[in-house]
Amino acid sequence: MFAPDIILAAVLNGLMTGSVYALIALGLTLVYGVLHIINFAHGATLTAAMFAVYVAHTVFKLDPYIALFIVTPLFFGLGYGVQRFIIGPASHGEDRNILLVTLGLSILIENAMLAIFRSDTRSIDVAYAFSSIDLGFTFLALPRVLAFGVALLVALLLGLLLTRTDTGKAIRAVAREKTGAALAGIDVAHIYAVTFGLGAACVAIAACLLMPTFYVTPRAGNAFVLVAFTIVVLGGMGSIPGALLGALFIGVVESLCGLFFGESLGQIGIFLIFILVLLVRPTGLFGARA
Amino acid sequence: MTRTTELSRRTLLTTAAIGGAATIAMPGLLRAQAPAIKVGILQPVTGALAYDGQQGQIGAEAAIKAINEAGGIKSMGGAKLQMVFGDARSTPEGGTAEVERMQAEGVVAIVGGFASPICLAASQAAARYDLPYIVDVGVADSIVTRGLKNTFRFGPGFGTVTKTALDNLSKLNDAAGKPAKTVVLVHEDGLFGSGMAKLMQAELPKRGFEVLDTIAHPTPSRDMSNVALQIRAKNPDLVIPSSYYGEFALLARTMQQQRIKPKGIYAVLNGAASNFRFVKEFQDAAQFVMDCNHWHDPRKPVAEALRKQVEASGKFWTYNIPLNYSCVQLLADALETAGSGDKAKLTEALTASTFAGHIMPYGPTKFVNGQNEGGAPVNTQVQGADIKVIFPTDFADAKPIFPVPA
Numbered sequence: 001m002f003a004p005d006i007i008l009a010a011v012l013n014g015l016m017t018g019s020v021y022a023l024i025a026l027g028l029t030l031v032y033g034v035l036h037i038i039n040f041a042h043g044a045t046l047t048a049a050m051f052a053v054y055v056a057h058t059v060f061k062l063d064p065y066i067a068l069f070i071v072t073p074l075f076f077g078l079g080y081g082v083q084r085f086i087i088g089p090a091s092h093g094e095d096r097n098i099l100l101v102t103l104g105l106s107i108l109i110e111n112a113m114l115a116i117f118r119s120d121t122r123s124i125d126v127a128y129a130f131s132s133i134d135l136g137f138t139f140l141a142l143p144r145v146l147a148f149g150v151a152l153l154v155a156l157l158l159g160l161l162l163t164r165t166d167t168g169k170a171i172r173a174v175a176r177e178k179t180g181a182a183l184a185g186i187d188v189a190h191i192y193a194v195t196f197g198l199g200a201a202c203v204a205i206a207a208c209l210l211m212p213t214f215y216v217t218p219r220a221g222n223a224f225v226l227v228a229f230t231i232v233v234l235g236g237m238g239s240i241p242g243a244l245l246g247a248l249f250i251g252v253v254e255s256l257c258g259l260f261f262g263e264s265l266g267q268i269g270i271f272l273i274f275i276l277v278l279l280v281r282p283t284g285l286f287g288a289r290a
Numbered sequence: 291m292t293r294t295t296e297l298s299r300r301t302l303l304t305t306a307a308i309g310g311a312a313t314i315a316m317p318g319l320l321r322a323q324a325p326a327i328k329v330g331i332l333q334p335v336t337g338a339l340a341y342d343g344q345q346g347q348i349g350a351e352a353a354i355k356a357i358n359e360a361g362g363i364k365s366m367g368g369a370k371l372q373m374v375f376g377d378a379r380s381t382p383e384g385g386t387a388e389v390e391r392m393q394a395e396g397v398v399a400i401v402g403g404f405a406s407p408i409c410l411a412a413s414q415a416a417a418r419y420d421l422p423y424i425v426d427v428g429v430a431d432s433i434v435t436r437g438l439k440n441t442f443r444f445g446p447g448f449g450t451v452t453k454t455a456l457d458n459l460s461k462l463n464d465a466a467g468k469p470a471k472t473v474v475l476v477h478e479d480g481l482f483g484s485g486m487a488k489l490m491q492a493e494l495p496k497r498g499f500e501v502l503d504t505i506a507h508p509t510p511s512r513d514m515s516n517v518a519l520q521i522r523a524k525n526p527d528l529v530i531p532s533s534y535y536g537e538f539a540l541l542a543r544t545m546q547q548q549r550i551k552p553k554g555i556y557a558v559l560n561g562a563a564s565n566f567r568f569v570k571e572f573q574d575a576a577q578f579v580m581d582c583n584h585w586h587d588p589r590k591p592v593a594e595a596l597r598k599q600v601e602a603s604g605k606f607w608t609y610n611i612p613l614n615y616s617c618v619q620l621l622a623d624a625l626e627t628a629g630s631g632d633k634a635k636l637t638e639a640l641t642a643s644t645f646a647g648h649i650m651p652y653g654p655t656k657f658v659n660g661q662n663e664g665g666a667p668v669n670t671q672v673q674g675a676d677i678k679v680i681f682p683t684d685f686a687d688a689k690p691i692f693p694v695p696a
Contacts, residue, residue: 013515119340
């Protein structure tokens, strides 16, 4: 049996890992909530963003937290462009086409990263990567604490954007009733692209927060995206608070299961909880009732 | 569509005239050129193992270049080696498909494979054609215990590496006054890590070490905080990790964040601990980490020159490079002895090989059932910005720092 301080440390670690899951899941749930598609290219986008942070650091000597202000708008623009000029036109209004296009994009991005960067594991060394906050019973790595704070802030800002701005209201209108929104004069194609751009921007932020402590390979994004898919369904598809709280919850479950049942079995906890929630509440924790 | 090539009378005359003039001008050159010897180089250069494959390819290419520049295979009229490269795509099936292609292209032998599953499948496929196959890394001992006459492993296998690692650990600990008594094993949960951990659990107590805990982790791992927490709770004298690069780098970093400082980190066949990328990117976390792994012989000038050449090209030096370099040298030596590209003669030459001109810390080659009995791992330790050899002492280029300074 573990001492209480170890269990508490595991909970805190879980919360911090969960906060990065949250950022990735936020992007995914937003795209699902509005466009009603599951973006299979989400993991590859995360990988691409991590490489962008790596290049910003190694080539342009930019700190990942400074790079955040460049990589995030860049990925918003890329996401906008991809939806507007590739996914939108290629879908011809069919959801299954969109799924295949995003799957194709993910293969394309991964292989492009492999061709450019080869499959070497790369990481960046920043001085503060080893800084920790001493809580007496445990040390919390500074970059992970920062990631936790930024993730909460981004979720809050995203919530405000959706409820308080005209673009946010348009996004919600399109999400609820596409045809009605179009009749009211909303440019649906533009709003779709903005939403996709926001999804990409969320993973770009996650990439900036991950790189000081994590590594990148052409398949690195996949390690996170399966969990993000689970969180989106668990939290209620399309729900912003659901993605945030679901991610933090999953982070803690994974951490505790890893501690008690062994690291290799940590993920079993995620899927057990997932199945349990779907049995009891099929729409997810925060999903609208059908 | 059929494409026909028409040769006009004028073109034919011109070509004949140029050819004739060239023959008159360089008669020696034409006579001296023996046909090139095709050598199959098999590496996984795409897929999960691509980095290792790319490193192996660097070594093989450098060896072929050096051999050709030194005059090729002299017993075959100075015939040059010509690389036929195959990408195993990180899978046994990929490796097998490439063996078939190389055989069709007329290679005299195949060198490489890197991972055990690829080596197992590719050497088996090559055995159907009696095609000599030289394994570069592939540590699974089953590769050389199947009785295949065509398969030769130049480097040491899993059993030898683990035994050497444990022997050296005991020596290291004894020499330092036995400061380490307790151990926590951390391993990836695949075939390699689990097998290693099982062996360690059985062998360490026999050598006076108490195994406090064995922690398995998946690959890839997103977070090593819990592993670090458990190590902290057990407070062992030694941590013995057997993981791939990314996970060990994460663990080393997390242990540093958590201020966990055992008396030593002693890795076995670790993906990061004897990798210069790790040393460069995690200078602090990498300090004093020891590994028991394949490594070049630092006393050999050719090895050091090759290392400088690789590093000057902006690439990291890893063990795959000298191992593949040496395997190609071994093949060239066998070709020299056989004086022919005939598969049977080449197999015979390899079986009886006593090649000593390689750049590894081994004595002359001696194959027993396809395993080079002379193949041995070494112990390395990260010291400053370099990776030094600390065992065996007769060619170590540094003394071990153990226990590590607090």
